[in-house]
Amino acid sequence: MTYRENVEGLDASILMHPRVWEASGHVENFTDPMIDCKQCKSRYRLDVLGDQINEKKKKKAIEALRENLKDNSEIISKIDSILSGPDENENFESLLTDDEIGRLLLAELNCPQCGNKNTFTSARKFNLMFKTFIGPVEDSGSVVYLRPETAQGIFVNFLNVQSASRQKLPFGIAQIGKAFRNEINTKNFLFRTREFEQMEMQFFVKPADDKKWFDYWKTERLNWYKNLGMSEEKLRYHDHPENKLAHYAKEATDIEYDFPFGWGEMEGIHNRTNFDLSKHEEYSGKSLKFFDEEAKEKYLPFIIETSAGASRSFMAFLIDAYSEEEVKGEQRVVLRFHPKLAPIKAAILPLVNKDGMPEIAREIEKGLRRNIKVFYDDKGAVGRRYRRQDEIGTPFCLTVDTQTLEDKTVTVRERDSMEQVRVSIDELSEHLLKKLSD
Numbered sequence: 001m002t003y004r005e006n007v008e009g010l011d012a013s014i015l016m017h018p019r020v021w022e023a024s025g026h027v028e029n030f031t032d033p034m035i036d037c038k039q040c041k042s043r044y045r046l047d048v049l050g051d052q053i054n055e056k057k058k059k060k061a062i063e064a065l066r067e068n069l070k071d072n073s074e075i076i077s078k079i080d081s082i083l084s085g086p087d088e089n090e091n092f093e094s095l096l097t098d099d100e101i102g103r104l105l106l107a108e109l110n111c112p113q114c115g116n117k118n119t120f121t122s123a124r125k126f127n128l129m130f131k132t133f134i135g136p137v138e139d140s141g142s143v144v145y146l147r148p149e150t151a152q153g154i155f156v157n158f159l160n161v162q163s164a165s166r167q168k169l170p171f172g173i174a175q176i177g178k179a180f181r182n183e184i185n186t187k188n189f190l191f192r193t194r195e196f197e198q199m200e201m202q203f204f205v206k207p208a209d210d211k212k213w214f215d216y217w218k219t220e221r222l223n224w225y226k227n228l229g230m231s232e233e234k235l236r237y238h239d240h241p242e243n244k245l246a247h248y249a250k251e252a253t254d255i256e257y258d259f260p261f262g263w264g265e266m267e268g269i270h271n272r273t274n275f276d277l278s279k280h281e282e283y284s285g286k287s288l289k290f291f292d293e294e295a296k297e298k299y300l301p302f303i304i305e306t307s308a309g310a311s312r313s314f315m316a317f318l319i320d321a322y323s324e325e326e327v328k329g330e331q332r333v334v335l336r337f338h339p340k341l342a343p344i345k346a347a348i349l350p351l352v353n354k355d356g357m358p359e360i361a362r363e364i365e366k367g368l369r370r371n372i373k374v375f376y377d378d379k380g381a382v383g384r385r386y387r388r389q390d391e392i393g394t395p396f397c398l399t400v401d402t403q404t405l406e407d408k409t410v411t412v413r414e415r416d417s418m419e420q421v422r423v424s425i426d427e428l429s430e431h432l433l434k435k436l437s438d
């Protein structure tokens with residue numbers, strides 16, 4: 001965002017007027033289908049129940065379903081049509097969430113927790129928004145919601161930001177912030193949590209240019225992951241078929257990563273049309289139309305949304321960076337983070353704690369700390385210290401040694417190649433900043 005003159009930053013409220021969430025459709029539609037096992041009381045999200053059932057059992061349940069329904073040609077052809085989709089997991093999900101078929105298929109499945117068959121309740125809708133109350137009285141008039149996405153804060157502030165920044169179309173508003181969802185099942189570490197960090201951008205465009213900008217951001221966002229070092233073969237698009245599009249979307253794609261537990265969404269890119277702005281206009285009674293000075297007309301822009309999970313994509317970067325290798329007969333664990341993502345950019349290590357080396361090392365640390373996140377470590381053998389930094393992904397280790405006392409240079413050891421070069425203390429800051437911005 002900071003590299004683009006046509007994208008502004010925002011930090012909108014977590015608690016907004018409850019009507020915002022009525023306008024957005026969240027009060028009515030932001031639900032997941034929930035089922036319980038009557039036997040062991042385990043609770044599941046119906047649409048992702050298939051993730052916890054192995055392929056053999058799924059096939060067996062579908063066969064049993066077909067057998068039970070063999071005399072009903074209409075429903076059998078509906079099942080066939082669903083199963084002809086390209087993605088087996090999605091096909092199973094579609095069967096489970098179909099009003100007519102889902103109930104019958106559930107009766108053929110065993111609870112993943114207790115193993116009992118035909119013990120599921122029917123599905124109920126469960127709203128994912130966390131509720132709380134404004135003020136001392138806990139009544140329906142004082143209900144507010146913790147935002148389930150950062151996007152709505154951008155929509156309601158669209159004209160404030162546009163007029164304050166004097167942006168013209170096309171331009172974007174981006175923000176990073178916490179979002180809260182009362183997920184039925186949290187799982188897979190940071191993949192699905194109830195409190196997580198989103199980084200979203202809404203790009204406002206002329207309606208006629210929507211396709212051009214959707215394609216542009218689709219490419220740009222995939223490149224963002226690649227340019228930060230994520231393995232290309234573990235990245236893919238998942239375009240949403242028309243019948244699976246969210247109610248507000250004209251076109252949508254996910255950027256997925258091949259996690260150890262399978263492909264999963266890291267980011268969604270949507271053409272949201274003018275759905276959101278028109279809803280907020282309707283519910284607030286306030287115009288959100290943009291005045292196009294060239295065309296001398298007022299209209300609602302279309303919105304191309306890029307919505308990434310910061311915590312979820314961080315997890316993907318972490319998995320992607322992790323590696324184990326053998327170096328001179330010893331095991332080395334190394335996080336090969338792109339230097340831009342490494343939490344500590346350089347470690348400063350005096351070779352020994354005497355001969356003036358700690359004093360020089362502390363001076364270097366003080367000088368660098370103003371611009372770069374650095375870490376000072378004088379504990380243990382230098383080889384051990386290198387390994388500790390490798391494990392947390394620090395791209396550079398700077399060692400003050402005997403030669404430093406003679407010529408005011410230090411060794412700069414690069415994490416991945418383990419190559420060492422000597423750099424003058426005076427040029428260290430410039431050397432590192434250049435490496436970090438490459």
Ligand code: GAP
Nearest residue numbers: 149151191192193196266267268307308309312
């Ligand atoms: N404004 C659109 C929106 O919020 P979403 O697909 O619901 O779309 C966007 O969420 C991203 O937020 C996802 O791609 C994912 O990375 C992240 N995300 C969603 N729910 C999450 C959860 N429960 N835990 C962690 N990350 C989540």
